[in-house]
Every structure is written in structure tokens, then in C-alpha cells.
Amino acid sequence: MNDETPPQTDGSTGEAPLVVVRGLTKTYDDFTAVDHIDLDVPTGQVFGVLGPNGAGKTTTMRMITGLIEPTAGSISIDGFDLQKDTVDAKKVTGFIPDRPYVYDKLTAFEYLRFIGGLYGMTEKRIAARIDELLTLFELREWSNGLIESFSHGMKQRLVFSGALLPEPRLLVIDEPMVGLDPKGHHLVKTLFRSLVEEQRMSILLSTHTLEVAEEVCDQIVIINHGRIIARGTLGQLRLESGENDGNLEQVFLRITEETEDERDQAVARRFGNARRSVEEEAS
Amino acid sequence: MIRQLLAIKLQTLRGSLRSKQGRLRIPAFAVMSLLFAFMLYGAGEFVTSHALQIDLVGELLVHRLLSITVLVFFALLLFSNVVTAFSTFYLADDLEFLMGQPISTDQLFASRFIESMVQSSWILALFGLPLFIAVGVEMGAPLYYYPLLLVVLLPFVAIPTALASIFALLVTNIIAANRTRDAALFFGLVAFTVLFVIIRAFEPERLLNPDSFDSIGEMMRLLSPPTTAYFPDDWVINILTPVLFELDAPVTWSAILLFTTPIALFFLATWLHRPLYFRGYSNAKEGEHSGGIMVAIRDWLLEKTRTTSRSVDEQLQNLAGSEEQASALRQLIKKDQTIFTRDASQWSQLLIVVAIIVIYLVNFKYFEIAAEGTLIGDIGLVFFNLAACAFVVVALCGRFLFPAVSVEGRAFWIILQAPISLQRFLVGKWLGSLLPIVAVGQFLIWSSNLLVGIDLVATSLAAAQTLIISLVASAMAVGMGAMSPQFHNPNAAKIASSFGAVIFMIFTIFLTLLLIGMWFHATTTLAGMSRSPATPTTWLSALAALLISAAAVVAALKVGARMLARHF
Structure with missing residues (x-):
């Protein structure tokens, strides 16, 4: 695909995708972290991004949330160009990073109120949302405590609450299950489906927990060496991989399988001049 | 192992120089600091040449001004080393990883000591060296004055580092420093007071009005820095000035003291770190849960600055009563102020x-x-x-x-x-x-x-x-x-x-x-x-x-x- 690839409409509803990513590239000096990625995240679906370590998933997610500037390519969220209409694009986006760093000196209540303020919500709406989310994530009795006294899992629940507070149309999640207990796992999985089905929210999640992806994702892309190597529903990926009866783990392993030569070529391409200069130095 | 621990730091530095930001910033900073060093050099030359023009006492005046400068640097080095010691020995991010590795306390101490010394002594390199060189040039000092400067300043910067490492060790052990870095505040205040007393004893404003002195002798007495033969700045002066004025040989006793003291302090610090470091480190890590006056004040402030001290339901009710749109700017300001008042290391x-x-x-x-x-x-x-x-x-x-x-x-x-x-x-x-x-x-x-x-x-x-x-x-x-x-x-x-x-x-x-x-x-x-x-x-x-x-x-x-x- 190239920059001119038109957004694909969702076959079932005819709706334009909420997120349209074209030719997304990120390089760090000679290293290409993400290499011309095209993505269409449909409205009202859970869209999974899978891939081995260092494949470029987190970089992609961070570019889509505006945490990192892309080197090339475009990202459009709900029709807003992330580079040009940054604030409008971010208004409809919530983000949950893999590590829940928040302001330790605020209380949970103050943190949520602060997030509501950043999104320009009315105070009445902020109050209603805080009320719902504190109950949903079982944080009500902790709401007046300093966040620094929270456990990792509690912080993660708080970050979930913060991301959902402004009722975003797009929720981007990097590793949703890190630090959550089994009850938290269940809560989040149920929540994803209800957000998508009842509120038509789009969820873009990257994860290594294939069981979660299998259970909640409507569509999946697999990234390796900075490029998309497969995309589709689980059924389509099964067909593509030849693992017709396999679970997602088997499908994933088959798709990302590569010979040593293939791997060397991909690495050489990705590390570009840096690798060449190392080889020259070595010789 | 010490070399490896230091090599990691150098590699990190090299890495940051290779990054895009590093490549842009480092030359900019280098140009700025060079410019500043040249200005200081000019100022040093100006003051020295003017002082030398004063009949009879010119050289003595230069000597006294140099002594005061070295003393002030010693005070600055002490302060900066204490702040750095708390960070490098107790608060650095990589300590958690290093503590889990098979590294002996001696090795860890030695590498952190060198790191601490390098990190805090750039003050002297940027602000001190241009001044000392300017004095040398104006006084027509012999060539070996310049390498001697480096030889003398190395033990001079090592002494405050050793003292600061011992101070930080004792603080983390004895006070059971909750918020270890708060201790730096108290030390900062002490250092500040000392500097103030030094400057007040010196009464610099009287120099603006030479008529206020009854005699040149009184003026010279005023310019005597409040130092003693027990202070390293005095040793440095006793070594540098005989060379600078081409009088006698440097004072041997001062040279012996200057070179043996940091070595002795280093070994003392290493010896003290063996039984006490882990306890101090662990105290610093547990700081958040331990008691102490800072924590008590912080908790009181938390009570006072909490959105409200009422239950969450009341807070929600209060918030729900307003149809107003929350302002992002106001929330940002409020957040900063709340965090500032609750961070004891900041507001104190x-x-x-x-x-x-x-x-x-x-x-x-x-x-x-x-x-x-x-x-x-x-x-x-x-x-x-x-x-x-x-x-x-x-x-x-x-x-x-x-x-x-x-x-x-x-x-x-x-x-x-x-x-x-x-x-x-x-x-x-x-x-x-x-x-x-x-x-x-x-x-x-x-x-x-x-x-x-x-x-x-x-x-x-x-x-x-x-x-x-x-x-x-x-x-x-x-x-x-x-x-x-x-x-x-x-x-x-x-x-x-x-x-x-x-x-x-x-x-x-x-x-x-x-x-x-x-x-x-x-x-x-x-x-x-x-x-x-x-x-x-x-x-x-x-x-x-x-x-x-x-x-x-x-x-x-x-x-x-x-x-x-x-x-x-």
C-alpha cells in the first residue's frame, strides 16, 4: 500500500474508519523503527496489534496518540489530521500506556478531575464520570489517598479511569493487562466488548497476551521488523497461515516464523547504514 | 569492576551525544560556556591588573582576593557535592539494578565517588579555572604554574566529595532520612549561612569607599579571608602563591596535607561505607513510609490542600453543582501548585x-x-x-x-x-x-x-x-x-x-x-x-x-x- 491508499469503509456498516494511518514511518538516525505502515481502525471494533518484541508496536501506538512525532506519513483520527489539528484529534483519543506513571502527589479524585479539566469537560459531567469510574474500577474508597501509596495494579485501574473519563471515541492501549489481577483481567475484557458494542468506541490495543487478543479483537494486524506482515480477522489469519484449526498463538508463531536469511535481510534493511558501517568497521 | 561501572556512565554520555538532541545541544552549550569562561577570564584580568596598580599593597591585594575566591569555591564545592552525593549514592535510578548485582560495596563506592566528583567539580572548571589562569597571566607566572593548577585542584575537589559522601552516609543512617534529599536542604541552609558569615565578615561594600579605612593596614585586615590552616583552601593558596609571585618554594607541609587528606578521607569513607551504606540506602528507599518532621508537615499540608476533606460523595456533589466548563489552563496551574505544596523537597x-x-x-x-x-x-x-x-x-x-x-x-x-x-x-x-x-x-x-x-x-x-x-x-x-x-x-x-x-x-x-x-x-x-x-x-x-x-x-x-x- 502507499500514501494514496483510500480509507477502507467497514463492509458491514459502510462507516468510514475512525483511524486512518498512511505510510507511517519512524526512524531514529539509521534505524527504522516503523516502516511505512498503513492502518484503518474501523469504528466500533477492537483492533489488535500483535508482534514480537521490538517489532515497532509501541512506537506505532505512541505515534497514533501523539506522544512521538512520526518521521513520515499521516495519521487521521475521526477526520482530524493529528499533525495539523492536533488538539481536535487528541480530544477524541484516550491512551493507556503499559506503565502507569501518574502524578504521585495527587489524590485519585484530583487526578481524575485534572484529566476532565484537560479535556474541557463541564464540571457536572466530570463529577458524573468520576462517580461511575470510581465504582467501576473499585477505587472509591481510595479516592482521597495519594497515588504514591497505590499498588501497581491500582495505578493501572486509575489510568484506565482517566483514559475513559472524557468518553473518547478512540481508546489506545499498550499492554492492557500488565499489573492487573485476574479480576482486573476479567473486568477489562468485559469492558472492552461493552465499550465497543454499546458505545461504538474503537479500541486499538497492542498486546503479547494472545489469549486476550483472541477473546476480544475483531481484527488483528501482525507487525514484524517495523512492517505489517499480516492482517485480518482471526479466521482470515488462520487461512493465511495454514493453521486452520489453530489458536491465535499457533497462527502468530507460524506467521512470524522466518529463516535466518530472512531475518538477516530484515535486520539489515531496518538498521540501514548503521549496520553497514558496523560491518565496514569490522572488516 | 570500578572501570566497568564508570565505563557504563561514559557510554551513556556518548550515547546522549550521539542522539539528535545531544548533537544540537552540546555545541550550543559548549559555545555558551566558552563565551562565559572568556568573560570570566577578562574579569579576572581586569581586577588583577587594577589591583596591581595600587602601590605597595597591589600584590598582597591579589593574594587576598585569590584566597577569598578559593574559599568561596570550597564552600560551593561542599554544597554541590552534598546535593550530588544524595543523588548518586542513594537516589539514582540505576542503584536498584546495581544493588542486585554481585558488586562489592567498595567497588560501588569508588565508582560513585568518582562520578560524584566529576559531576560536582565542573563548577570549578567553568568558573574557577578562567579566573586562576587570568591571575597567572597578569602576574606573569612561570609556565609550570598552569599544570600545577590542575595538579593542585584535583585533590582540592576530591576533599569535598569525600566529606559529602561521609555526610550523606551519616544522614541516611542517623536521621533515618525520610525524604533523604530534604537533608540537603538543611545542609544547604548551613552552607548558605556560612557563606553569608564569610561575606559579612569581609564587608565587601567598604571597598567601594576606600575613605572608610583608617589605614592600608586596616584594609588589608578586612581582606583577610576567615580561613585557617586546617582548611584545604589555605593549603591550595600556600602552594600556588609562592609560584605565582615567584617567591619561595611551595609550602611543603600544605602540599603534604593537600595530597594526603583526600586519600585519607577516601579510605575513611570507604571503610565507613562497608557497614553503613546498605542501611542508609535502605532507609532512603523506605523514606516514604518513615516518620519525621518533614512527613508530619507534609501530611498536615495534605490535609489542608486536599480538594476537600469531605467524603468523596460530598466532593462529587459539590462538583456536580456546577455547569461550568473546566479550564485546562486553570487545572494545570492548580495541579502544579498542589504538587508543589505536597513535595517537601520543593517547598521547604x-x-x-x-x-x-x-x-x-x-x-x-x-x-x-x-x-x-x-x-x-x-x-x-x-x-x-x-x-x-x-x-x-x-x-x-x-x-x-x-x-x-x-x-x-x-x-x-x-x-x-x-x-x-x-x-x-x-x-x-x-x-x-x-x-x-x-x-x-x-x-x-x-x-x-x-x-x-x-x-x-x-x-x-x-x-x-x-x-x-x-x-x-x-x-x-x-x-x-x-x-x-x-x-x-x-x-x-x-x-x-x-x-x-x-x-x-x-x-x-x-x-x-x-x-x-x-x-x-x-x-x-x-x-x-x-x-x-x-x-x-x-x-x-x-x-x-x-x-x-x-x-x-x-x-x-x-x-x-x-x-x-x-x-x-
Whole structure:
């Protein structure tokens, strides 16, 4: 695909995708972290991004949330160009990073109120949302405590609450299950489906927990060496991989399988001049 | 192992130099510091050559001034080493990893010692060396004076490092330092007081009025630094000055002391670290849960600053009663203020602000008495006061506002991801901090000017200039702090003493002096103090200064936001 690839409409509803990513590239000096990625995240679906370590998933997610500037390519969220209409694009986006760093000196209540303020919500709406989310994530009795006294899992629940507070149309999640207990796992999985089905929210999640992806994702892309190597529903990926009866783990392993030569070529391409200069130095 | 531990640090540094930001920033910083070093060199040459012109006592005067300079550096090194020691030995991020590795306490101590020494002694390299070289050049010192400088200064910087490492070790063990870095505050206040006593004992204002001395002997007595043969600065002087003045050979006893003391202190520190380091480290880590006066005050403040002390339901009810749209800017300011009041390591340094104000006013009164009717007169007094107030404002901005972006820490993703532009975020930081900075500046200028009887017109004009300088300096601090953010540095005091902060101080002081210079004629004309009539240039210059101020505010915030975005 190239920059001119038109957004694909969702076959079932005819709706334009909420997120349209074209030719997304990120390089760090000679290293290409993400290499011309095209993505269409449909409205009202859970869209999974899978891939081995260092494949470029987190970089992609961070570019889509505006945490990192892309080197090339475009990202459009709900029709807003992330580079040009940054604030409008971010208004409809919530983000949950893999590590829940928040302001330790605020209380949970103050943190949520602060997030509501950043999104320009009315105070009445902020109050209603805080009320719902504190109950949903079982944080009500902790709401007046300093966040620094929270456990990792509690912080993660708080970050979930913060991301959902402004009722975003797009929720981007990097590793949703890190630090959550089994009850938290269940809560989040149920929540994803209800957000998508009842509120038509789009969820873009990257994860290594294939069981979660299998259970909640409507569509999946697999990234390796900075490029998309497969995309589709689980059924389509099964067909593509030849693992017709396999679970997602088997499908994933088959798709990302590569010979040593293939791997060397991909690495050489990705590390570009840096690798060449190392080889020259070595010789 | 020590070499490996240090090599990691060097590799990290090399890595940051290779990064895009490093490649841009390092040459910029290098040029700025070279420029500053040359200026210091020029100032050193100027003072030395003028002192030498004074008959009979010229050389003695140089000797005394050099002694005072070395003593002040010793005090600065002590302070900077203590701040650094807490960070490198107890608070650094990589310690958690290193403590789990098979590394002996001796090896860890030695590597951290060297790291601490290098990190804190750049003050001497940047500010001290140009001065010492200038004195050497003016005095026509023999060539071996210059390599000797390096040989002498190395043990001189090692002594404060060893003392600071022992101090930090004892503090973390004895006080069971909750918030270990708070201890640096107490030490900072002590160091500040010592420096103040030294400067007061020296009575620098009397130099402006040589007539106040009954004899040259009295003047020389005044210039004797309050040091003793037990202080390393005295040893350094005893080695350097015989070479500088080509008199006798360096004092052997001082040389022996200077080279053996750091070695002895190093071994003492290593020996003490064996049984005590782990306990101190563990105390520092458990700080958040232990008691202590700071924690008690913090908890009290938390109670007072909590959104409300009522139940969550009441808070929600209260919030739900308003249809108002929440303002992002107001929330940003409120968040910063709440965090500041709850961070004991931050607000407790406000004591320093109070100390600065008191010391400033007391000194200014002395200054007025000494300068009465002589060298500088009323105009000099007004402008000296204005420049000094501006300096205090710039220093406060450097301490409290320069780290403002960095203290967002790893939670900065919240701002980056939120629907708010980085420029607006920086404006929030700026506006939120304006009130205290402006208040301190105005309080200083009004009280000091009224204290010495400067008339209302001149005081009002000085107050207006201080206001503009406060606006400019605070914006520059926020903007320049955003240009080189240190999100991984947990210690605001250390960020405020980092290289970037020093560059901010130098740059902003230059700018401030330029502005005051451009306003000079307009101010003296309006205050009726000018001896020459105003020309169109007078007003154009004042207007240009205003435009430069506005441009500096806008540029600092815009460039800061742009560079902050590229940081990731």
C-alpha cells in the first residue's frame, strides 16, 4: 500500500474508519523503527496489534496518540489530521500506556478531575464520570489517598479511569493487562466488548497476551521488523497461515516464523547504514 | 569492576551525544560556556591588573582576593557535592539494578565517588579555572604554574566529595532520612549561612569607599579571608602563591596535607561505607513510609490542600453543582501548585527565599551606609539595587521554574497525550509561577528602595522594570527548562544546578543587564536624576528594550514547546 491508499469503509456498516494511518514511518538516525505502515481502525471494533518484541508496536501506538512525532506519513483520527489539528484529534483519543506513571502527589479524585479539566469537560459531567469510574474500577474508597501509596495494579485501574473519563471515541492501549489481577483481567475484557458494542468506541490495543487478543479483537494486524506482515480477522489469519484449526498463538508463531536469511535481510534493511558501517568497521 | 561501572556512565554520555538532541545541544552549550569562561577570564584580568596598580599593597591585594575566591569555591564545592552525593549514592535510578548485582560495596563506592566528583567539580572548571589562569597571566607566572593548577585542584575537589559522601552516609543512617534529599536542604541552609558569615565578615561594600579605612593596614585586615590552616583552601593558596609571585618554594607541609587528606578521607569513607551504606540506602528507599518532621508537615499540608476533606460523595456533589466548563489552563496551574505544596523537597526550599530576602535587605542597608555620598551616589544606588533585585529574581526562577517541566517526570505522557498544545502547557507553567516571583521581586525592590530613602518616582520606575524582568526571567526559565528536560531526574534541586540551568542563569543575567542598560537614560530622565537631556534615542532605546522583553517571552515559550515536542 502507499500514501494514496483510500480509507477502507467497514463492509458491514459502510462507516468510514475512525483511524486512518498512511505510510507511517519512524526512524531514529539509521534505524527504522516503523516502516511505512498503513492502518484503518474501523469504528466500533477492537483492533489488535500483535508482534514480537521490538517489532515497532509501541512506537506505532505512541505515534497514533501523539506522544512521538512520526518521521513520515499521516495519521487521521475521526477526520482530524493529528499533525495539523492536533488538539481536535487528541480530544477524541484516550491512551493507556503499559506503565502507569501518574502524578504521585495527587489524590485519585484530583487526578481524575485534572484529566476532565484537560479535556474541557463541564464540571457536572466530570463529577458524573468520576462517580461511575470510581465504582467501576473499585477505587472509591481510595479516592482521597495519594497515588504514591497505590499498588501497581491500582495505578493501572486509575489510568484506565482517566483514559475513559472524557468518553473518547478512540481508546489506545499498550499492554492492557500488565499489573492487573485476574479480576482486573476479567473486568477489562468485559469492558472492552461493552465499550465497543454499546458505545461504538474503537479500541486499538497492542498486546503479547494472545489469549486476550483472541477473546476480544475483531481484527488483528501482525507487525514484524517495523512492517505489517499480516492482517485480518482471526479466521482470515488462520487461512493465511495454514493453521486452520489453530489458536491465535499457533497462527502468530507460524506467521512470524522466518529463516535466518530472512531475518538477516530484515535486520539489515531496518538498521540501514548503521549496520553497514558496523560491518565496514569490522572488516 | 570500578572501570566497568564508570565505563557504563561514559557510554551513556556518548550515547546522549550521539542522539539528535545531544548533537544540537552540546555545541550550543559548549559555545555558551566558552563565551562565559572568556568573560570570566577578562574579569579576572581586569581586577588583577587594577589591583596591581595600587602601590605597595597591589600584590598582597591579589593574594587576598585569590584566597577569598578559593574559599568561596570550597564552600560551593561542599554544597554541590552534598546535593550530588544524595543523588548518586542513594537516589539514582540505576542503584536498584546495581544493588542486585554481585558488586562489592567498595567497588560501588569508588565508582560513585568518582562520578560524584566529576559531576560536582565542573563548577570549578567553568568558573574557577578562567579566573586562576587570568591571575597567572597578569602576574606573569612561570609556565609550570598552569599544570600545577590542575595538579593542585584535583585533590582540592576530591576533599569535598569525600566529606559529602561521609555526610550523606551519616544522614541516611542517623536521621533515618525520610525524604533523604530534604537533608540537603538543611545542609544547604548551613552552607548558605556560612557563606553569608564569610561575606559579612569581609564587608565587601567598604571597598567601594576606600575613605572608610583608617589605614592600608586596616584594609588589608578586612581582606583577610576567615580561613585557617586546617582548611584545604589555605593549603591550595600556600602552594600556588609562592609560584605565582615567584617567591619561595611551595609550602611543603600544605602540599603534604593537600595530597594526603583526600586519600585519607577516601579510605575513611570507604571503610565507613562497608557497614553503613546498605542501611542508609535502605532507609532512603523506605523514606516514604518513615516518620519525621518533614512527613508530619507534609501530611498536615495534605490535609489542608486536599480538594476537600469531605467524603468523596460530598466532593462529587459539590462538583456536580456546577455547569461550568473546566479550564485546562486553570487545572494545570492548580495541579502544579498542589504538587508543589505536597513535595517537601520543593517547598521547604522556600526557606531559602526568606533567607535571601532578609540577607538582601540587611546587606543593602550596609551598602547604603558605605556608599553614602561617595563613589556611586543615588543613581548608582538605584541601579545597583535594580540589578541586584533582578539577579535574585533570575536566581529564584532558576531554582523553582527551570525544573518546572522536568518535574512532570514520567507522568509527562499525560500532557503529551492530552488535547492541549505544548505551548499552552508552558504558558500554564509560566502563569502559575508568576505571582510568587513577581511578589518577591516587588517586595524586594519596594522595601529596599524605601529603606534607603529613594524617592517614589525612581522606586516606581525600578518596580516597573523589576516587573518586566520578572515576566521575562520566569518565561525564560520555563522555556529553557523545556529545551533540555530531565524527566528521569527525580531531584529538582539537582536539575536547578545542572548545566542547562547554569546556561539559563548566564544568558538571562546578560539579557537583564542589557535591558537595564537600555532603560538607563529614560529612567534617570523620568526620575529627574539625569545630567544630560533626553534625546529620541533615549525613548527609542527604552521602547526597544520593551520589545526585546516581549520577544524574549514569546520566543522562550515557543522554542521551548517546539524543542519539547522533538524530545520524543
